[in-house]
Amino acid sequence: MSKIIQAVNSMIANKDKISDVKWVEDSEFVLFxxxxxxxxxxxxxxxxxxxxxxxxxxxSIDELADIxxxxxxxxxxxxxxxxxxxxxxxxxxxxNQIVQEKVLGIDAALDDIIGKKTWS
Amino acid sequence: xxxxxYSLPNIVSLAANALTIIVSLLAIIIFLTKRKSIATAIxxxxxxxxxxxxxxxxxxxxxxxxxxxxxxxxxxxMICLLNDIIGQVKGNKKLHVACDKLIRxxxxxxxxxxxxxxxxxxxxxxxxxxxLKYIDLKDFDGILGEEQ
Numbered sequence: 492m493s494k495i496i497q498a499v500n501s502m503i504a505n506k507d508k509i510s511d512v513k514w515v516e517d518s519e520f521v522l523f524x525x526x527x528x529x530x531x532x533x534x535x536x537x538x539x540x541x542x543x544x545x546x547x548x549x550x551s552i553d554e555l556a557d558i559x560x561x562x563x564x565x566x567x568x569x570x571x572x573x574x575x576x577x578x579x580x581x582x583x584x585x586x587n588q589i590v591q592e593k594v595l596g597i598d599a600a601l602d603d604i605i606g607k608k609t610w611s
Numbered sequence: 612x613x614x615x616x617y618s619l620p621n622i623v624s625l626a627a628n629a630l631t632i633i634v635s636l637l638a639i640i641i642f643l644t645k646r647k648s649i650a651t652a653i654x655x656x657x658x659x660x661x662x663x664x665x666x667x668x669x670x671x672x673x674x675x676x677x678x679x680x681x682x683x684x685x686x687x688x689m690i691c692l693l694n695d696i697i698g699q700v701k702g703n704k705k706l707h708v709a710c711d712k713l714i715r716x717x718x719x720x721x722x723x724x725x726x727x728x729x730x731x732x733x734x735x736x737x738x739x740x741x742x743l744k745y746i747d748l749k750d751f752d753g754i755l756g757e758e759q
Binding site: 493496497500501503504576577578579581582585 | 672673677728729731734736737740
């Protein structure tokens with residue numbers, strides 16, 4: 492039984508634990524850390540599809556961003572289209588939006604606008 | 612005066628009894644020779660009923676994912692759908708046995724509307740959908756004549 496939808500929704504519900512968001516140059520991937528230890532990357536891949544990578548590597552987020560190609564890294568790839576369920580599309584889209592907001596600094600700006608002090 | 616054994620009612624009655632015996636024998640012969648086919652037909656009928664429950668549940672799960680808990684009206688609808696799904700699963704012995712643990716999570720979740728949110732709903736929907744898919748595959752094996 493695939494637990495990926497549960498994992499994605501757990502990250503959405505605990506979005507404050509998402510940190511170290513970083514663009515990967517020359518790709519639309521955004522790398523991020525969850526709970527200070529789990530490394531992920533997400534990007535839209537056309538037609539309302541999204542690709543998500545989960546890494547099981549000792550490399551840091553910066554190192555992963557620098558190498559760009561993850562073929563030799565221990566990782567697993569998920570696609571909303573391949574999972575095929577409605578909740579997969581909605582969950583991947585929402586996670587992508589959260590990560591995009593964080594990488595563009597929109598998350599912090601919105602917190603500033605609504606007067607919530609969560610940034611340092 | 613004694614009625615004739617060859618009177619019309621007696622002949623009709625004899626013919627009827629003879630026909631009953633022939634039909635019964637035929638039924639027994641068909642049952643013995645076509646036992647597997649009859650069993651398959653019954654299985655298919657039962658499976659059809661299970662499948663309609665299954666597709667009803669799938670469309671309810673789809674609807675649940677479409678609703679947003681931030682909207683109070685939609686949240687009410689979510690709670691109704693959650694209870695509807697719980698009732699439908701509990702009402703089907705086969706489903707209830709297969710989803711017992713999961714459905715208890717649904718009950719606990721639906722009991723606290725203040726805690727109902729989109730990510731948890733999607734997570735539960737995904738788990739139930741996976742369980743249903745597994746039951747569906749097992750059912751298909753059943754139709755093909757394998758032990759369930």
